[in-house]
Amino acid sequence: MDRPSPRLRVGLAQIDSRLGDLEHNVERHLRWIGEAREKAVELLLFPELSLTGYRLLHLTPRVAIHPRSSPLIARLSEAAGPMSVVVGLVEEDDHGVLYNSALLLHRGEIAHIHHKCYLPTYGIFQEGRFFGEGQRLGLASLDGTPLGLLICEDLWHAEVARRLARGGAKILAVISASPGRIGAGERPTSQDDWEVLTRSAALMNTSWVLYCNRVGWEEGSFYTGGSHIVRPGGEVLVRAPYLDEHLLVADLDLRDADRLRWRLPLLRAERTDLEGP
């Protein structure tokens, strides 16, 4: 029977990026891609806007690229070889609209692009001033395994992950550039919020959740790191340290999502016909 392999080795590259410096960041990606390949990673994630840095403000158009004709993307794609890689970048479309995008490179091709659908524009966040909103959801495929891509705030709106899971995703890959906050606990409070979200998404959607967050500083604000992988059902399988760069590697058994769905058939039971508000 022709089935995708049930095992997948994933890597989360919890890196720092230099704000507005594409060349420097590409070099940095190439180093981490090399390290991940040495560890036989099959799917490697980089954080949100990993090629450009996050807090770009009016630098945003200066680092925008057309991925399909970009020599930088071609270099990354070539270095990735057989490994699938997700990178974050500012994408410019043919109408001059800029998107906060996640790009899946798979066997030398751009296999999927996700435009961030929810652009936080409150508090410290200003994305709505500079980016266009993504208008559609889609599933990527890793040799037959459906994969849903989300960018940071997308996970704070439950229907995005829900729709991707109902559409067939067994892995929800979330790339993030989440500014940290702390309180009295030994774990950053921002991390507590994220783990509530990633663990609920893994439980309610009976899916694997990969969360890749960046580290480093931009304009006085730090990024927490704390990237982690959540098993279908909500148990944190592995977690990277806070604040430091790290390559987190783990092997997923993709059948785990199926086995959970047999005994916890939440997706099968989903109702879209309820009347009322």
Place this chain on the structure above:
Amino acid sequence: MISTGAMIQGQEEVRQRLVLHAPLAVQILTGFIRDAIDTTGTAGIVLGMSGGVDSALAAALAVRGLGPERVQALVLPYRSSSADSLADAQAVAATLGIETRTIDISPMVDAYFESETDADPVRRGNMMARQRMAVLFDQAKKRRALVLGTSNKTEILLGYSTIFGDNASSINPLGDLYKQQIWQLSRHLGLPERVVAKQPSADLWPGQTDEGDLGFDYATADEVLFLLFDEGCTPEEVVERGYPEEVVRRITELERENRFKRRLMLIARLSGSAVNLDREIPRD
């Protein structure tokens, strides 16, 4: 001075929410200083040490982040500065294992006021703060270093500072810490208790204290500011909890009147591409 004797609703919860995980806060703030030095390619930091707890904590964070050899502490007394302050600055430096250099600002300040004989203590105090700033930035230039700021969140929000004086810096690790969080981290880092426990003072004239100038104590100010600024409560809601109306009114006024000190460079916009308004370019 108005203090809060009566029961205040939810006060314990507010106090708890102002507590930080000290080791994590220290790790992050030392990382902030290190990152700023790395990204700017500078050699280290200079800071003014007053003998007070804010500059003591800033120095301690810098030493942990960079090592003592990359931290230049300057003691910048005016002739009326209290001897205790200078001794405290030395005690902190000894605890941290750093050398200090003392530069007396009296001749620089006095030269100006020779022809401004009508200046009141506030003008004189402001001039001292700005003279210290001028010396710090010059020393930073000399050493290819950054000036480390020492203003805390309480004084920033109250505007209890001299614009382009003590509020001027290249980077400030303390600006998001309320005063009681400064005390908490200072004790965690083992700074001399004498320095942590003493009555805060700008030491611009003999006998001056912060709480005397402000008319309320820091603990109350921190709680009221937390409710107003962090939580978004209205002044009326803060008073309803039991905080003294007079104190809440004064804090609200100070916060509003001193906003100009937090937004430097007010530029008249003509072009549609004005610096910082239409073109907000990050500094990192």
